[in-house]
Amino acid sequence: MDVNERYANQFLLRFKKNKIVILTNYEYKDQVGWNILVKRGLIEHVGDTQFTITLKGMQVLDCGSWTKYLELEQTKEEKRHKKEEFDYKISKFHAKSKYLPYFISFASLFVACLAYFKPTNNTKNKLLSKDEIIHIADSISTSNQIKANDSLPYINSEPHK
Secondary structure, three states: OOHHHHHHHHHHHHHHOOOEEEOOOOOHHHHHHHHHHHHHOOEEEOOOOEEEEOHHHHHHHHHOOHHHHHHHHHHHHHHHHHHHHHHHHHHHHHHHOOOHHHHHHHHHHHHHHHHHHOOOOOOOOOOOOHHHHHHHHHHHHHHOOOOOOOOHHHOOOOOOO
16 A cells, blocks of 8 residues: 555544544645545545545445455456346346246146056055955064063052062
8 A cells, every 4th residue: 555545544534433524734644635535536625624525435434445445346346247147148048948937837747647647556555455454463463462571460469568
């Protein structure tokens, strides 16, 4: 950062507390600072020794310095350019494929109709016969026998002495 830029930043920092700065005694560095800031549009010359900060000046003050503000504006511009490029590509794709949603809807309707009318050979949906159900019930009932060491039969009996 050169000397004149430093003077401009120092003069801009005076607006951190007040919106209007009145100079009674000023030095060469103050004059250089306000000249740079007025040329950039960050402050306005209101009277002989009165200056007020602009909206752009407050943004620069929030960023910290003029160089940081310029870097922020550059990144915003790059993002804006990328967004416009992306929007252009999307619009181009929409223009080329305006019948694509209709085609996808028709294809999905066709597949749904095929699935509804075509019978499946799935064994999960097969109904069991009465003999198979009885055989399964018998195998379940034999596997759930009460163990000999089960403590449930002694619940209602009298305690051992």
